Amino acid sequence: MTNSSAPRAAVLHVHGYNDYFFQDHLARAFADAGYAFYAVDLRGAGRSWRAGQVPHYVSDLQEQATDVAQAARAVRAEHPDLPLVVHAHSTGGLTASLWAHAHRRATGAAAGPDALVLDAPFLDLPGSPLTRGVGTKVVDTLAPLSPLAPLKREPSWYATHLLADNGGRWAFDPRLKRPEGLPVRVGWMRAVRRAQARVAQGLAISGPVLVAVSAASGPDAADNPHLDAQDTVLDVGQIVAAAPRLGKDVTLLRVRGGVHDLSLSADAPRRAYLAGVLQWLDARLPRPAGHEAAQARGGAAA
Numbered sequence: 001m002t003n004s005s006a007p008r009a010a011v012l013h014v015h016g017y018n019d020y021f022f023q024d025h026l027a028r029a030f031a032d033a034g035y036a037f038y039a040v041d042l043r044g045a046g047r048s049w050r051a052g053q054v055p056h057y058v059s060d061l062q063e064q065a066t067d068v069a070q071a072a073r074a075v076r077a078e079h080p081d082l083p084l085v086v087h088a089h090s091t092g093g094l095t096a097s098l099w100a101h102a103h104r105r106a107t108g109a110a111a112g113p114d115a116l117v118l119d120a121p122f123l124d125l126p127g128s129p130l131t132r133g134v135g136t137k138v139v140d141t142l143a144p145l146s147p148l149a150p151l152k153r154e155p156s157w158y159a160t161h162l163l164a165d166n167g168g169r170w171a172f173d174p175r176l177k178r179p180e181g182l183p184v185r186v187g188w189m190r191a192v193r194r195a196q197a198r199v200a201q202g203l204a205i206s207g208p209v210l211v212a213v214s215a216a217s218g219p220d221a222a223d224n225p226h227l228d229a230q231d232t233v234l235d236v237g238q239i240v241a242a243a244p245r246l247g248k249d250v251t252l253l254r255v256r257g258g259v260h261d262l263s264l265s266a267d268a269p270r271r272a273y274l275a276g277v278l279q280w281l282d283a284r285l286p287r288p289a290g291h292e293a294a295q296a297r298g299g300a301a302a
Contacts, residue, residue, distance in 0.1 A: 007082060008034045008035065009035050010079040012071055014096050015090075019090070021046065022173070029278075035085070042092070042095075043064060044056055057185055057187065059147060059191055060194075061091075061191050064092075064095045069110070072113070083114035083115065084111075085113060085116075088117070088121065090260065093118040093121025096113075097116070099112065100207070101246075112206060114207050115207050116210070120234055123238065124196055125196065125238075143187045152183070154181050158260055160222075163179055209247055209250045211253070212252075214229075220232035229259070231259060231260045233260040256272070
């Protein structure tokens with residue numbers, strides 16, 4: 001999607017867990033700012049889910065990183081002379097970070113992103129160090145024996161509150177983003193913890209990275225009065241602490257009143273998030289050769 005005959009860059013959006021792409025307003029915001037926008041539903045998720053698959057289940061995040069790589073190649077094939085921005089949310093942000101690190105020295109269509117925008121990336125597991133440590137050992141023990149066993153089954157009050165059918169502001173397919181939540185399975189959690197351990201060791205993403213988070217976290221509970229103004233899925237303090245380990249060029253953006261997916265926040269924090277992202281990209285992305293001239297020709301023709 002683009003509103004410009006000469007886009008300044010291409011954007012690839014990567015969703016999170018219990019999620020898929022439905023954020024048309026995000027596509028419009030990038031298109032209106034002169035970007036060509038694309039999104040991918042990863043294997044086992046959203047429109048890519050197939051009968052017989054366990055929704056969102058992978059035993060290694062590298063499986064979905066392969067999907068990101070293929071989508072990036074496809075976007076670059078459409079726009080070979082443009083910078084590539086990857087905009088990734090939550091678990092998608094963790095996966096995209098590992099992909100960007102792995103492809104940091106690649107060139108051409110296989111190269112990593114020219115800029116990486118992470119919306120509340122799942123860089124660590126909420127909870128105390130003791131809880132995380134014990135939980136990881138339990139997962140490592142159980143995963144080879146029963147990878148599909150559910151660790152927990154809980155409703156997502158966050159998704160429930162967002163859904164327009166429940167009085168929220170967003171219309172989405174509850175079969176693809178489930179208010180009742182998705183079981184967190186042992187094998188998937190082991191894959192996540194191994195990926196997070198890799199982040200903790202330190203990545204070397206070559207391009208600039210923007211890590212955006214809500215200003216506060218809170219409980220994912222129906223009686224939380226700030227359910228619409230906090231990240232109720234992840235601990236933003238842990239994200240902020242882990243962010244510098246992604247690479248040498250990491251910028252932090254805090255959004256007051258934002259929810260877990262900052263692009264789904266209420267009007268004011270959503271505008272602040274989108275403005276912050278676009279301002280950062282405007283400052284950090286190179287201008288494609290001939291972009292200003294093409295824009296001027298387009299304006300004259302209009």
